[in-house]
Amino acid sequence: MADKMLKIELKKSLIGRGAKQIATAEALGLKKPGDVTVQPDNAATQGKIAKIGFLLSVTEA
Known part of the structure; x- marks a missing residue:
């Protein structure tokens, strides 16, 4: 595997966020x-x- 991989974790809730931020998370x-x-x-x-x-x-995976 030549490419680096990133481990991404959602730490905070999406409640009250804008539609674009929710769409980016999804x-x-x-x-x-x-x-x-x-x-x-x-x-x-x-x-x-x-x-x-x-x-x-x-973090890097």
Whole structure:
């Protein structure tokens, strides 16, 4: 596996967030606090993390 992978966990609730922030979280596969997903470390994923980074915990997988 040549590409790096990122382990992304939703730390805060999506209640009261804007529709775009909720859609970004769901695009990452996160729906409720505690959900974890593994995504490739690429420009698209980095952009999503930049939009809702304050809701997430990101580590290398």
